[in-house]
Amino acid sequence: MYTYKTKGTCSTEINFEVEDNIIKEVNFIRGCSGNLQGISALIKGMNVDDAIDKLEGIDCKGKGTSCPDQLAKALKEWKNK
Template identity: 45%
Template sequence: MGVGATTNTARQRIHNQKEIDPQMKISYKTSGSCASRIEIEIDNGLIVDTTFVDGCAGNTKAVAALVRGMEVSEAVRRLKGIACQGDTSCPDQLAQALEKAQSDALAS
């Protein structure tokens, strides 16, 4: 990886951190998935903790464990559009919650 790539990666991380308040807790009411709500904690653009209320315990715990420590934008990129029963899923709802947090942070 060249110096330019490192600089671009660092710039992207700084940009991502500016998209979301340094510390943020979100409670998101889901729609169309087994989980009824998602509780998310974000610190400096990284997902610190995620808890799904209801839903398939094994799957939601696995998704929560996989996104822990991940940049918000990366989680959105990986999870957005995943469908389960219908046109959404618990992972897709998490992506939507994270996108909403980003847009709310930018609006304020």
């Protein structure tokens, strides 16, 4: 399980597991529960690179980031570890 501390969003942390470059599990701490459960369900089983491509750059209310964008950043950090 990999943990990423978010910046600039209502969620404070993202915990996820990747196996063979496929997302196995994603859990957000805090934030909009229903929306984040939906995002987690949609990307489960997705290739890491495809998830980054789909989520990176999504903005929430002009903050310059969002929970999906933070997940893309977390996945990129995981790839570069």
